[in-house]
Amino acid sequence: MVVEYEEIPEESSCFAAGSPQDTARLVIDRARKDDVADILFLANNRRIAEKLTNMPHPFTREDAKALVKRCEVQFPNQATFAIRMMNTGRIIGAIGFNPLTEDFGAVHLGYWVGEPFWNQGYATEAVQSVIEFAFSNGVKELSASCRVSNPASHRVLTKCGFKQDGTTKLHSLGAKAVVDATRFTLTRAQWIANMRWGYAG
Template sequence: MDPSGTVLISERLRLRPFVMEDAPAVAGLAGAREIARCTTRIPHPYQEEMAREWISTHAGGWARREHAIFAVSQKDTESLIGAVGLEKIHREFFHAEIGYWIGVPFWNRGFGTEAVAAVVTYGFSTLDLHRIYARIMSGNRGSAKVLEKCGFSHEGTMKEHVYKNGKFVDIEIYGILTDEPAPGCNEPGKESSAGVSMSSRRELFRS
């Protein structure tokens, strides 16, 4: 089964793989100063060519079962509003790191929480992960609230772990285990939100 065609559907969102045509929208949304200020890896300015280069890496990551990165779009309009995904998928240790950003015009509407909850469900129910973790910049209370609403617990602080905006910044670690499901997670034995039955989950990312 090819996982690169995976689409996740939630109440208001459609999560799908990125396509190159998304590059202008990605550059427009991720290029906001507010996004760069609260993320460790998105620079400012963020140009369309950077978005194209980033999107071009996705197919290989899906094929190697190393990541599962989704474009976050509104279900009713299909408009792109952000990104969410699992990276560093470790099939031996059954864990992965989740990352996400939502465009500034769409903040404070619960979209980040809804997208993260859908991907956590996918990671546990379909990819058979045992643990999902996140690393966020200290002081990014909005992102912390998203994780807490999705059942993540604060696990510790990496002191002055990254250099950002001319200074060293602490990184906060959050994590969730498979028996600590996010709100709305599917129960064992039910169809996953990706349309992949539980019986086929091991074949998806272990073949």
Template structure:
């Protein structure tokens, strides 16, 4: 669960590039209205919200509808995906990337529902997300971050090729205030060298 910026995705678009994006056990594609029940069930989790920047808690049906609607709008260098189990098609989380500011860095964010933690699914989803961003957009660098108290997200970022940059503070709605985060970056050149995810790792 990387710190994300939902407020930046008011015009997000998973239609910005071809879909779906496949991994071994998960698929990234467009969130749909029929995902609403799973989305609200999984997102309405205090621990999930506390690891993100703008996820409200409690997470309501109206929050879910708004998230799905935002994911289907258009904005350059931005995409918002449902993370789905390939075996069932069920939504298990959200992955996205977006401009932090016009002309600024592209920030990746993701979360998985708690029943799906600890299975390597987040790493697969982030690999697919990174591949999508670098393949379909003229992006030279991606940024990601996680709370310092979230070693699982740290491992996902590192396994995805991100390199530690520094620490900072960010306000988290779910945590109820400012929290320390670690910030990471992944350059296109590094991504190219790691394109065969999992080889020698």
């Protein structure tokens, strides 16, 4: 998964809704200009790009600057955030959501975490926080998709309450090919029910 590369809307229509809640180990906030070097170091990784759809490889300094720029504006159905370690403040990835035309306006969740931080539960923490943020700010349904060959992302989405909703084919910039992907959905009503019953995946 990856935050979509979208044009930034006019700042005059910006929606200020704050930031997602911090988790036990993470701070979810805006990327800053001084994060560019860390973003570039982590994101310029073919192993990450090939697991995603909209992350280019090579990932350039201009791509890193564009990610920081996307964090500067925010709307009810579109926002991008940095994922940081709480104990150090260093960025380890990014997460966000935005409407996709091909999903008929559904709000699509995307994220990535740098390879040194894989398999430690950070993506799950970040996704849970951003789900709550999105649904608390008016989003009614989230969609997500990940490559069939990316079981780690399948587990993250399932743990966070998403349900599989078929398969599709997506063009991956990193893989430079059309790839098979699994679609997932989560409605606000489902999320509320999951919270009420203590669902933990």
